[in-house]
Amino acid sequence: MSATPQLPPVAKLEQKTVVDLIAKGNRIDERGHDSYRPITIQTGVIEKANGSAQIFLGKTRVLVGIKVETGEPFADTPEEGVLTVNAELVPLAHPSFEPGPPDENAIELARVIDRGIRESKAIDLKALCLQKGKKVQVVYVDVYVLDHDGNLIDAGSMAALAALANAKIGKYEIKGDEVIVKPDRRPLPINNYPVSVTFGKVDRNIIVDPSLEEEQVMNARLTVTIEKSGSICAMQKGGLSGFTTEELRKIVHIAVERAAENRAKILAAAKI
Amino acid sequence: MSATPQLPPVAKLEQKTVVDLIAKGNRIDERGHDSYRPITIQTGVIEKANGSAQIFLGKTRVLVGIKVETGEPFADTPEEGVLTVNAELVPLAHPSFEPGPPDENAIELARVIDRGIRESKAIDLKALCLQKGKKVQVVYVDVYVLDHDGNLIDAGSMAALAALANAKIGKYEIKGDEVIVKPDRRPLPINNYPVSVTFGKVDRNIIVDPSLEEEQVMNARLTVTIEKSGSICAMQKGGLSGFTTEELRKIVHIAVERAAENRAKILAAAKI
Amino acid sequence: MSATPQLPPVAKLEQKTVVDLIAKGNRIDERGHDSYRPITIQTGVIEKANGSAQIFLGKTRVLVGIKVETGEPFADTPEEGVLTVNAELVPLAHPSFEPGPPDENAIELARVIDRGIRESKAIDLKALCLQKGKKVQVVYVDVYVLDHDGNLIDAGSMAALAALANAKIGKYEIKGDEVIVKPDRRPLPINNYPVSVTFGKVDRNIIVDPSLEEEQVMNARLTVTIEKSGSICAMQKGGLSGFTTEELRKIVHIAVERAAENRAKILAAAKI
Amino acid sequence: MQNKHPEKLLDEKGLRVDGRRLDQLRPVRLEVGILDKANGSAYIEQGKNKILAAVYGPREAHPKHIALPDRAVIRCRYHMAPFSVDERKSPAPSRRELELSKVIRESLEPTVLTDLYPRTTIDLFVEILQSDGGSRCAGITAASLALADAGIPMRELVAACAVGKVQGQLALDLSDIEDKQGEADLPVAYMPNSNLVTLLQMDGILTLPEFEKGLNMAIEACKTLHTMQREALKNKYSQIREVAEEKEEPEVIA
Amino acid sequence: MQNKHPEKLLDEKGLRVDGRRLDQLRPVRLEVGILDKANGSAYIEQGKNKILAAVYGPREAHPKHIALPDRAVIRCRYHMAPFSVDERKSPAPSRRELELSKVIRESLEPTVLTDLYPRTTIDLFVEILQSDGGSRCAGITAASLALADAGIPMRELVAACAVGKVQGQLALDLSDIEDKQGEADLPVAYMPNSNLVTLLQMDGILTLPEFEKGLNMAIEACKTLHTMQREALKNKYSQIREVAEEKEEPEVIA
């Protein structure tokens, strides 16, 4: 069952400061409403993975590792590789994260990242078919949250994209029923670069890239994922309130701008 | 571990009324000891299922859906299809039902319904073999309790039988290793019509078809399932007391009568 | 998560008696520090198993059953049979044992027993290959703790060894893709006889084969498993303190002696 | 969104597989108060969707540590019956069901005056008996009615409907076959009096103008459904209807 | 009941595969008080069945919310060792084991004076070390002894035995091979002094006269087993035997 979350007891005064600053057009870390925290992306940090990237979004830190293995296609897509996105809210990242199977927040995180990649056709899944209906390559995207200071969706999806762009896969040959893995390595075939932009609503103000302190006072959340040509490829609203239609119209335009800027940072980090 | 159940705190006075009425040969809903509540059965209510039926037994409401899929036979019955009965005590049916895997009550419900169908050979499982030892048809009987006002075993087994009688399955052809599904539809092959009759013991009185209020005051429960020729094909005692041998001799005779009446209602509903 | 165990509230006075006796070179059951409790081993007690043995180590009682079935090899050892050790702390053995999947104590018990058998190459796994990469024999060693009065590792590993030595397996022939089981029976091929010896540290004293009362006052535990030629094939330290290097040097020499004595008892029980 | 079977989803007249116009809802049937044991319940049929929603609560939180000191905890389960879809679904909750349980809860919480019932839970069960595309939206529409039927004070009813894209055209309330072959899906839940979108998800590709147009189509449909919801309640509780009509903003039910 | 191997289960003299008459029990061995840590325990061999039963309690309920204010909660686990059957069984509880845990508990609860120990639990573990047909009944016979051995006040001991049908004939106490090829199985638990049947299940096909005859056969066997149970207790606790003989109805032990 999905239940109303129990928020940590944040001092009322501290909350008020966060809210008041936003009402004045300012923010607790002195950003503008439409600005991201500093972004640092490192790629290739896990040599044993096919691809990897670590992002620092302010103090939020997410590591993504890509593993590509041989498996079976889904029955309804016999000529396509398989994409699997999994997210772990690793307990060392926040005192409220507990060991165990992914909870609804981890599942939502994984599914929103998955949706951006899948709907924009970022990975050329057809190029990952080895033997129609029998053997395909399976791309595992493991999103590993190491330090949680807010906006895990954007941090996770940017790191996932950088890791995918960083990934190298083997060359395969099919001989009879066996798959021969050749030592050559080629880049994972990437066709699109979806970038998510997440908004928070604090009272009647809309802010971009909410930090954890801001998440604890915001009424609602909206993620808009923009693919390379500027169209929307995924959206997800969260939180205990909603957005007016005017707010939504404003949000999607800001999303297109911020996505373009962040996409450039990711591509630079992945040397593309 | 199976544990003594925690009964809901029913007002003592209310309990006493239920018990006293039964002691006087009456019941809280004015039925006789040997009478069922009104029974309404609708079939074909879920078009996407191979077969379906919904029963209203008084205020108890159970929906059964049948799905028939291709699968593997059990190793010890390579020439028979597979029957799988599952019961869900859906949380919307009663305040005490909680989400999660089936508890012992749901498992007992499913297994008693299963036993009646299996032991009376109601489904011709041999007719569901597609390829000996390799491919057979698997019949899933999903018993979905939507409103719980007592006697789920009888409501579930009657709805299951009506749904099985309502079920249509595809025609299959085996070509080499592949199963070809043909668009024609034929009825699921049914050979027998087992009907369960459940009794409650309240003090020293035996009643048929206990309602939820009666279940909460009864000492013991006995289900007797009767197949079409009037033999017993399944029994299950429940509850914290027992039955005397005299009571048992009386019960099985009543069961044969009530089963015949209810079987006629089910066949009428399934238009057989 | 592994958590500091909650020890049962043993009367302080009782604990003090146990500790004081050990400090004086004595023990609560009048053994010497280096002595085992009486050992009784029965083999062949479960006729339906391929092999079985029950051990009484003082009041500790462990039953081990061996089942040998056909299965698939691991990808990295295509020409070897598979060994699987599982331990159950059966709830009837101690008031603190609860039903459910194996906890960390059961897992440690199984893994330490497994390590002794595996590292000493006690079972000739290559002789259990039926068809390279496809079909091998799988040896299940199920360690069933029935009465827990301390030192489950030694009781379990001795019973496991006796049960393996007692085991008979079928003769198999491969015809095409099918495995034909022949009625002849041959012993499971055993090459080595690893015997574990477990030590407890109570204050600064080292004792062998701690009973449950002693386990509740000891600071640390060390198991040393010795194979037939007198080398160490497995070790496992447990408990909330540690051992000095001098203590470790002394322990391994005692282990070699006690292992030889206990090995003789096991072989006699298994009639080898 | 997969696009493997490029069947014709629109005919020459611009009509859809089931004969609807692009901006037309499927037939909707709403019933309120149809379960005996639940504190509130509702049933919806929308196309071939058949969905039951039930509410238990406000009731004492169990276990106690989940309670909140200043408001009711809302718990929600979206669950599909094994026989509700083409291939039998395991009754164990899938990741999709867990996500939908969360977004459905978050689409309904804005409507409930939860601060009136501190330390309690309000449990909401949405059971998909048959699924035909758009089941999360139809589930929200029914669940909102079940909350009202349970007498839980609400700001207003919330209704939900999806807009999709088929053959490059925006189309309202996709059926299962349109959903599987369509190019986008935009489910929206809306509170008309408050002008608040409380569910918003998107799959597929939409340009910004398409998004704005699609959002408007969805909101218009939500308004239509909102009227139907009030009608269904009216049929059940005529006196409650009168109270609701007097105070329009906010529309407090119960 | 499967009937795939129509081997001969009865010979020309009407004797069974193991030489028994139709109304004859398998050899039974009972031992009481054989575990060190349990509060009460018993061991039964019946044919090749080898079964341990143990009781812990009455003890403080843990977690507390499972306690009942006016009686002890009885908890029961029927569990098969992985090596107890022909093909290794996973130690995780199967649906069959969960059902049998329930019916075994319900067969024993009528005998226990649970109202003497409110707010406690009495935990009952039945471990099938080797299974040979009729393990639920043999488990009940042993478990009742374990309860007595734990000193838990009881109305009387309960014994259990199954009757089956082989080659059209009713036969007592089916072994594994008879059970698998037989045509019906009717396990019964019985309290002789109270004349109460506390376990009753049935698989297969029985006419009404067959049921009545089978029930009588099972009850006679339960009476025989009941005598054996009391003998086993007597061997363990001679003084308890004397108390038990004085008061016959109800027979309170401990």
Next chain:
Amino acid sequence: MQNKHPEKLLDEKGLRVDGRRLDQLRPVRLEVGILDKANGSAYIEQGKNKILAAVYGPREAHPKHIALPDRAVIRCRYHMAPFSVDERKSPAPSRRELELSKVIRESLEPTVLTDLYPRTTIDLFVEILQSDGGSRCAGITAASLALADAGIPMRELVAACAVGKVQGQLALDLSDIEDKQGEADLPVAYMPNSNLVTLLQMDGILTLPEFEKGLNMAIEACKTLHTMQREALKNKYSQIREVAEEKEEPEVIA
């Protein structure tokens, strides 16, 4: 220990695959206090091992019944990231991870003054981001630093290192390839000031003289690592270093 690929792990000069001598550690990098939210944290690279350790606590025990009246409960989780090994590992804990969580906890508990914080928990998380042989030992070395970084009073730091056997020779700090093809693995955790071995496991075959020699090699390596640990702390907290140097036995940090 499998020995299927008898590749040459030692060259003619007695040097190893990565050019090390038999008694040489891999390059080690230690960092302290690198996570924002954890109360204490540390990072270790040892060969290609990349491991994060974090500490939360002492904090109120939750659920309460796990608390101990006279000391803090230490809880520990050793966990491997799915991408940390050659073949993707499921994130669900394996039996190996459950065992290692236990032995790592038991290697660290002797160092912590748990009686200062009754009724609390100290939670320790060891995340293997990349595994290269010897990850349990490197994890202990990092976890001990994380405890110190959290300001938890300790007797002294504990360091850990394994010794293995390759081609019949004892070798320090096996890498992944040496571990998989080696003949023995002897992981040791050691508190130098107390002369206490707090982790000791063994796989493979070692004669008694080999064990004694191997134990000494491991302990010498632990002493070297202990110096590196103190250096890493010094870089982070220069004032704490000075306090620690004054009192040598026991070495209380924080």
